Amino acid sequence: MSLDTTLDTNTEDLIAEARRQVEICNACRYCEGFCSVFPAMTRQKAFADGDITQLANLCHNCRGCYYSCQYTPPHEFALNLPAALAEVRQDSWERLVRPRRLARLFHTHGVALALGLVVGFALMFLAVSTMPPEDGEGFYAYLSHVAMVAIFLPAFVLPLVVAGVAVRDYWREIGAPRPAWRDFTVAMDRGARLKNLSGGQGQGCNFEREDRYTDARRWAHQAVMYGFLLCFASTSVATLMHYLLGMEAPYGPLALPKLLGVPGGILLTGGALWLAALKLRADPDLGAKRVWGGEMAFVLLLAFVAASGLALYWAGGTAALGTLLALHLGSVLVLFLLMPFTKMIHPMIRMAALVAEASQARRKAEGIGREPLAQT
Amino acid sequence: MAEHQTIPPGDWDIVVIGGGNAALCAAITAAETGAKVLILEGAPETYRGGNSRHTRNFRCMHQGPLSVLTDTYGEDEYFDDLLLVTAGKTDEHLARMAIRTSEECLPWMEAHGVRFQPSLSGTLSLSRTNAFFLGGGKALVNAYYQCAEDLGITVIYRAQVRHIGMDDDGQATHVEVSVADGPVQEVRGRAFVLASGGFQSDIDWLTRAWGPAAANFLIRGTPYNRGVVLRDMLDQGCESVGDPTQCHAVAIDGRAPKYDGGIVTRLDCVPFSVVLNRDGQRFYDEGQDVWPKRYAIWGRLVAAQPDQVGYAIIDSKSIDLFMPSVFPPNKADTVEELAELMGLDPKVVAGTIAEFNAACRPGTFHPTELDGLATDGIEPPKTNWARPIDTPPFYGYQLRPGVTFTYLGLKVSDKARVQTADGPLKNVWAAGEIMAGSILGQGYLAGFGMTIGTVFGRIAGQEAAAHVA
Numbered sequence: 001m002s003l004d005t006t007l008d009t010n011t012e013d014l015i016a017e018a019r020r021q022v023e024i025c026n027a028c029r030y031c032e033g034f035c036s037v038f039p040a041m042t043r044q045k046a047f048a049d050g051d052i053t054q055l056a057n058l059c060h061n062c063r064g065c066y067y068s069c070q071y072t073p074p075h076e077f078a079l080n081l082p083a084a085l086a087e088v089r090q091d092s093w094e095r096l097v098r099p100r101r102l103a104r105l106f107h108t109h110g111v112a113l114a115l116g117l118v119v120g121f122a123l124m125f126l127a128v129s130t131m132p133p134e135d136g137e138g139f140y141a142y143l144s145h146v147a148m149v150a151i152f153l154p155a156f157v158l159p160l161v162v163a164g165v166a167v168r169d170y171w172r173e174i175g176a177p178r179p180a181w182r183d184f185t186v187a188m189d190r191g192a193r194l195k196n197l198s199g200g201q202g203q204g205c206n207f208e209r210e211d212r213y214t215d216a217r218r219w220a221h222q223a224v225m226y227g228f229l230l231c232f233a234s235t236s237v238a239t240l241m242h243y244l245l246g247m248e249a250p251y252g253p254l255a256l257p258k259l260l261g262v263p264g265g266i267l268l269t270g271g272a273l274w275l276a277a278l279k280l281r282a283d284p285d286l287g288a289k290r291v292w293g294g295e296m297a298f299v300l301l302l303a304f305v306a307a308s309g310l311a312l313y314w315a316g317g318t319a320a321l322g323t324l325l326a327l328h329l330g331s332v333l334v335l336f337l338l339m340p341f342t343k344m345i346h347p348m349i350r351m352a353a354l355v356a357e358a359s360q361a362r363r364k365a366e367g368i369g370r371e372p373l374a375q376t
Numbered sequence: 377m378a379e380h381q382t383i384p385p386g387d388w389d390i391v392v393i394g395g396g397n398a399a400l401c402a403a404i405t406a407a408e409t410g411a412k413v414l415i416l417e418g419a420p421e422t423y424r425g426g427n428s429r430h431t432r433n434f435r436c437m438h439q440g441p442l443s444v445l446t447d448t449y450g451e452d453e454y455f456d457d458l459l460l461v462t463a464g465k466t467d468e469h470l471a472r473m474a475i476r477t478s479e480e481c482l483p484w485m486e487a488h489g490v491r492f493q494p495s496l497s498g499t500l501s502l503s504r505t506n507a508f509f510l511g512g513g514k515a516l517v518n519a520y521y522q523c524a525e526d527l528g529i530t531v532i533y534r535a536q537v538r539h540i541g542m543d544d545d546g547q548a549t550h551v552e553v554s555v556a557d558g559p560v561q562e563v564r565g566r567a568f569v570l571a572s573g574g575f576q577s578d579i580d581w582l583t584r585a586w587g588p589a590a591a592n593f594l595i596r597g598t599p600y601n602r603g604v605v606l607r608d609m610l611d612q613g614c615e616s617v618g619d620p621t622q623c624h625a626v627a628i629d630g631r632a633p634k635y636d637g638g639i640v641t642r643l644d645c646v647p648f649s650v651v652l653n654r655d656g657q658r659f660y661d662e663g664q665d666v667w668p669k670r671y672a673i674w675g676r677l678v679a680a681q682p683d684q685v686g687y688a689i690i691d692s693k694s695i696d697l698f699m700p701s702v703f704p705p706n707k708a709d710t711v712e713e714l715a716e717l718m719g720l721d722p723k724v725v726a727g728t729i730a731e732f733n734a735a736c737r738p739g740t741f742h743p744t745e746l747d748g749l750a751t752d753g754i755e756p757p758k759t760n761w762a763r764p765i766d767t768p769p770f771y772g773y774q775l776r777p778g779v780t781f782t783y784l785g786l787k788v789s790d791k792a793r794v795q796t797a798d799g800p801l802k803n804v805w806a807a808g809e810i811m812a813g814s815i816l817g818q819g820y821l822a823g824f825g826m827t828i829g830t831v832f833g834r835i836a837g838q839e840a841a842a843h844v845a
């Protein structure tokens with residue numbers, strides 16, 4: 001697949017508006033200490049389309065630069081950098097993932113996501129009712145392990161390939177140099193601590209309390225991120241135990257999959273609901289307003305996946321298990337399948353952006369590239 | 377934002393007029409003693425904070441590394457810096473007090489929510505003397521308003537104070553204020569802090585003071601500082617300081633908005649350019665000194681030219697040597713076309729540039745220091761960085777005088793008390809730009825405006841609170 005370099009007019013408009021604002025910021029620089037966007041910006045004087053896309057994907061929408069900006073509307077400079085960058089960022093996710101139509105659909109419309117979920121449920125009910133295993137314990141009394149793998153392996157791998165291609169295209173679009181290993185560790189560290197949501201000094205962001213700083217969104221997002229990773233680890237460990245050790249589910253409460261999965265599920269459920277609550281309080285005009293519904297649906301989907309997974313643990317051995325299993329697996333299926341077409345794509349592109357930034361910052365520090373401009 | 381806010385009835389201990397740095401420092405300090413404080417801010421909420429919302433740093437004395445400040449910056453060095461820019465037009469006692477107090481201001485500011493950041497990229501030269509606000513002045517102002525809210529201070533926006541009412545004993549009794557263009561109402565109080573800035577946004581006043589040329593000046597900061605309270609107090613016999621005819625002006629991008637363009641309209645290209653007037657002629661040595669030091673004189677120079685406009689012309693050799701401005705330059709492949717684009721006579725401009733180019737001498741160009749690369753045989757000379765303008769594309773910026781503040785102010789004591797010929801007023805204090813002329817009689821020292829506002833704002837708050845306690 002080759003990179004489509006002609007941007008459609010909507011993309012061009014979004015980038016042009018972000019560029020207009022970035023150029024004002026670059027003449028001002030008051031917000032330099034909030035996040036990585038500003039130090040990245042000040043290394044340049046002119047911004048190609050790819051530069052703007054990269055700045056947009058570095059931005060974590062902490063909103064510090066909106067509430068402290070002296071040029072926000074009604075000022076004629078009309079600065080709203082969090083929104084301008086959010087629009088470009090959102091557009092880049094929808095543009096870089098093929099097929100674009102699907103991406104646009106699921107990003108924008110929460111309803112589409114909900115419908116997808118219903119379809120997922122239906123598929124799993126169908127699977128449970130048409131492919132009852134001969135024998136098996138726990139979950140596998142309803143759906144055999146082989147059937148689960150047959151469904152979920154492609155549902156996991158195919159989207160991953162689509163996402164991988166998108167990340168590659170992203171890298172090409174921003175024209176980033178070849179990264180060094182250190183750039184990955186720097187980026188991992190930034191990502192792991194959500195440095196760009198910290199307000200630069202740990203005071204937090206301005207997401208839901210206007211000009212007051214709060215760390216709520218960072219905590220909520222950390223819960224989601226680490227909750228998700230724990231759940232993922234739980235599933236991976238279980239798979240390994242199944243194949244390598246021949247230890248099949250169900251597992252006892254002290255087995256590794258449960259030790260990882262239960263806290264993970266709790267973190268993910270709580271974090272996702274918290275994010276949803278914060279989103280209700282935040283000003284939609286400071287984000288990509290068009291996808292508000294899609295984003296909300298996605299966070300709720302995450303919460304559902306996690307909560308239904310937890311419910312399975314408690315429902316073990318009860319009559320509800322079959323139904324719950326279909327609901328849980330249905331939601332997981334949708335989450336996986338739609339991964340490149342929903343906000344689930346953002347961790348991957350965000351990591352690419354952080355690595356590219358680490359690499360560019362390092363090159364500057366090593367004296368490769370331009371001298372900083374003197375300001376009076 | 378409530379469009380028609382009403383002022384809650386009741387007797388206020390302290391009425392603070394203005395809503396910028398000085399006003400907020402005074403109000404917070406007073407409210408922390410338990411006083412009941414009212415802030416009357418003339419601007420709507422979105423534009424609250426006067427010129428303070430445009431600032432980026434304050435200048436702070438320190439004996440060793442302090443917060444983001446490196447090394448040391450002692451009282452004498454600070455004072456010498458002030459003497460240099462004001463050419464002695466300062467009150468040494470007040471100035472030294474402000475300088476000494478600046479050191480304790482920084483921790484006070486941090487304790488009240490202000491956050492600092494290392495000096496911005498490209499401003500390393502200030503990392504020892506000036507502490508930069510994270511997010512700039514608007515973030516500082518926001519932090520103080522949050523503080524004010526937490527302390528139970530009442531803030532009324534769009535509250536234009538017209539007059540301070542006095543009784544026969546020189547005691548202020550009330551203010552006359554119109555909220556959201558509503559009828560004038562009287563608000564009584566026991567003490568008053570005046571922190572409503574200078575008069576630079578009243579173009580008529582500026583024109584009376586400076587001459588008709590001032591009509592073409594751009595105002596870099598808030599349109600709400602019209603000097604109404606300053607005028608009122610002077611009319612009531614208060615003593616003034618500072619030259620009433622002068623204002624601090626720098627050369628900014630001529631396409632900037634009339635008001636509130638702020639920092640981004642700054643243009644740093646002059647040392648690398650040839651600057652022409654409306655008639656296509658050079659009028660001053662563009663390479664006289666490194667730019668920060670010369671920044672301020674170009675406002676005046678341009679103000680003295682016909683139509684108060686200048687045109688800086690550079691070529692592609694220099695385009696990357698200075699900070700970007702908010703507006704892209706005019707750009708053309710020949711000097712004539714560029715002149716045309718900028719509305720200048722192409723023949724005359726081409727002639728001036730040719731003459732300048734012919735006067736350039738070979739030598740080593742060094743953008744960050746006085747390189748002595750001077751012209752030979754033209755008037756006025758360009759004494760540094762004189763390279764021929766010969767490599768297309770050519771770029772041009774229009775320059776206009778941008779007014780930062782006015783110097784005329786109220787005379788105050790070291791307790792921030794407003795003075796009259798018969799001694800100080802009993803219950804009126806002033807802080808910030810409205811009294812800064814006492815210390816800054818001429819010129820400008822980067823970051824000193826916020827220092828004056830913070831120091832005197834806090835003093836005014838303390839004194840007013842002690843008065844009503």
Ligand SMILES: Cc1cc2nc3c(=O)[nH]c(=O)nc-3n(C[C@H](O)[C@H](O)[C@H](O)COP(=O)(O)OP(=O)(O)OC[C@H]3O[C@@H](n4cnc5c(N)ncnc54)[C@H](O)[C@@H]3O)c2cc1C
Nearest residue numbers: 394395396398418426427428432537597808809823825826
């Ligand atoms: C673009 C720019 C950048 C600057 N950068 C710096 C810097 O980095 N560091 C620095 O130290 N200084 C800087 N200055 C100077 C600095 O802004 C001032 O010295 C400082 O803000 C003065 O504070 P203040 O509280 O006295 O006045 P202001 O902050 O201007 O506040 C005056 C307040 O009074 C209100 N007001 C006016 N008239 C009335 C009325 N009749 N009734 C009610 N309210 C009224 C206004 O709305 C406003 O809120 C800068 C100035 C400009 C224009």
Ligand code: SF4
Nearest residue numbers: 025028029030031069
């Ligand atoms: S957001 Fe506003 S205050 Fe911040 S750097 Fe940009 S222009 Fe300056």
Ligand code: SF4
Nearest residue numbers: 035059060062063065
């Ligand atoms: S919203 Fe936050 S992360 Fe994004 S550019 Fe502004 S300060 Fe940086």
